[in-house]
Amino acid sequence: ETTQYNELKTMFGKSLSVNKDLPIGHTISAQDLESRKPGNMGISALDYQEILGKQLKRDLIQGEFLNYTDLN
Numbered sequence: 001e002t003t004q005y006n007e008l009k010t011m012f013g014k015s016l017s018v019n020k021d022l023p024i025g026h027t028i029s030a031q032d033l034e035s036r037k038p039g040n041m042g043i044s045a046l047d048y049q050e051i052l053g054k055q056l057k058r059d060l061i062q063g064e065f066l067n068y069t070d071l072n
Contacts, residue, residue, distance in 0.1 A: 012037075012039065013037070013038065013039020013040070013044060013045070013046075014035035014036055014037055014038075014039055014044070014045040015035065015036060015037075015038065015039055015040065015041040015042050015043060015044060015045060015065050015066075016033050016034075016035060016042065016043045016044070016045055016047075016048055016051070016065065016066040017033070017034055017035070017036050017041075017063055017064060017065045017066060018032055018033065018034075018060045018061075018062060018063070018064055018066060019032060019033065019034040019062060019063075020032065020062050021059070021060070021061050021062050022056055022059065022060045023056070023059055024056055024057065024058050024059050025055055025056060026055065026056045027053060027054070027055050028051050028052055028053065028054050028055070028056070028066075028071070029052060029053075030048070030052060033048055033066070035048075036063075036065075041065040042065040042066050042067040042068075043065075043066050043067060043068060051066065051071060054071040054072060055071065055072040056070055056071065056072075057069070057070055057071060057072055058070055
């Protein structure tokens with residue numbers, strides 16, 4: 001991948017965030033997620049299926065971007 005491509009992917013890509021406050025131990029479902037710009041803030045929106053069914057290691061607040069380190 002070229003640097004220019006990566007920059008465009010970041011600019012136009014999206015990352016996963018949570019659309020409501022979620023407590024530690026919550027199991028992630030599609031209803032908990034939204035995709036927001038930019039595309040370099042944690043988990044890519046294209047990878048959402050990988051995290052469905054995973055549990056949170058910490059409380060998340062609405063609008064916070066989701067990272068793999070937040071998941072069990």
